[in-house]
Amino acid sequence: MDLIDTHCHLDASAFDPDRESVLAGCAERGIRALVLPGVTASGWDVLLAVAKTSGRLHPALGLHPWFIGEHRPEHLDALAERVAREPLVAIGEIGIDHYPGATEPEGQKRLFEAQLDIARDAALPVILHVRKAHDAVYSILRRRGHPPGGVAHAFSGSLVQARRYVDLGLRLGFGGAVTHARARKLRDVLRALPREAIVLETDAPDMPPAGHHGERNTPLNLPEILRVVAEVRGEDPEEVAAYTTANARALFGI
Numbered sequence: 001m002d003l004i005d006t007h008c009h010l011d012a013s014a015f016d017p018d019r020e021s022v023l024a025g026c027a028e029r030g031i032r033a034l035v036l037p038g039v040t041a042s043g044w045d046v047l048l049a050v051a052k053t054s055g056r057l058h059p060a061l062g063l064h065p066w067f068i069g070e071h072r073p074e075h076l077d078a079l080a081e082r083v084a085r086e087p088l089v090a091i092g093e094i095g096i097d098h099y100p101g102a103t104e105p106e107g108q109k110r111l112f113e114a115q116l117d118i119a120r121d122a123a124l125p126v127i128l129h130v131r132k133a134h135d136a137v138y139s140i141l142r143r144r145g146h147p148p149g150g151v152a153h154a155f156s157g158s159l160v161q162a163r164r165y166v167d168l169g170l171r172l173g174f175g176g177a178v179t180h181a182r183a184r185k186l187r188d189v190l191r192a193l194p195r196e197a198i199v200l201e202t203d204a205p206d207m208p209p210a211g212h213h214g215e216r217n218t219p220l221n222l223p224e225i226l227r228v229v230a231e232v233r234g235e236d237p238e239e240v241a242a243y244t245t246a247n248a249r250a251l252f253g254i
Contacts, residue, residue, distance in 0.1 A: 001241040003032065003223065003241055003244075004033045004035070004244070004254070005033070005201055006035050006127075006173055006200060007127065007203050008036060008203070009205060010036055010057065011036055011043070015205065019050070023057075027056075031219055031222055032245075034057055035058050035060060035252060036050065037062060037093040037153075038060060039066075039067060040070050041063065041071070044061050044082065048061075058089045059088055060089055060092045062079070062127065064093055064094070064129060065094070065096055066102060076114050076118070080121075083118060083124070084122075088122075090119075090125045091115055091122070091124050091147070092129070092153070093128065094111075094128065095133070097131045109136070112137075116144055123147075125251055127150065127151055128153055128170075134157040134161040138164050138165070138168075150170045151172065152173065154175055155173060155174065155186075165197075171197050173199050175201040176202065176208050176209040177207060179224065179225060190233065191234075198244055199247050199248045200222060200229065202219050202225065204219050209224050226241055
């Protein structure tokens with residue numbers, strides 16, 4: 001089976017000791033490509049350097065809403081400049097985060113809108129980070145005109161919200177959260193979605209799947225996520241691998 005991890009922070013320092021061996025393990029497990037989203041301007045150089053070590057690593061750059069306090073207006077100019085000269089597959093991760101502890105909601109909104117404009121001008125899809133803000137993000141996407149495709153990473157909303165994204169031509173990313181038996185509502189959403197709406201992800205080193213609590217998550221766990229997605233949807237794992245990989249290739253052009 002060929003798999004694609006559509007959201008993995010393999011550039012994180014947590015992988016400095018064994019990044020090459022993790023990549024080797026990915027090859028053994030059929031994980032053919034990994035998308036590496038950026039979160040702050042200060043981390044872009046490291047991310048791009050890591051991506052250049054393997055043809056299976058595909059970079060995206062963005063300014064993550066949770067780190068709004070670190071972002072500066074000039075970082076938007078820098079992002080537009082990087083888009084013009086780097087082989088990016090997406091802008092991300094970008095979005096709005098209203099989780100307790102998040103700050104500057106208006107600043108997040110302005111930053112998100114500016115990055116949507118960059119993505120649209122560059123004809124690149126977006127990787128969306130959305131927590132407790134799906135309705136707000138959907139409203140902005142509808143009002144401003146959305147980029148050519150994208151994915152709502154680590155989707156955790158309702159079926160109504162999921163269908164709104166799908167109607168905009170976006171896909172939904174499913175990872176470790178769906179492997180937990182208590183995630184009944186999320187599993188109901190997954191079960192109801194059309195095949196063309198689903199992609200797989202790990203969000204490594206965060207969000208480990210069930211049975212790995214307290215451990216560093218890695219892209220090597222992607223087959224476990226595949227197994228649960230197939231089980232929840234009542235489909236053959238090879239079938240799920242085929243259509244989620246096709247979705248990811250179409251979305252990111254890889």
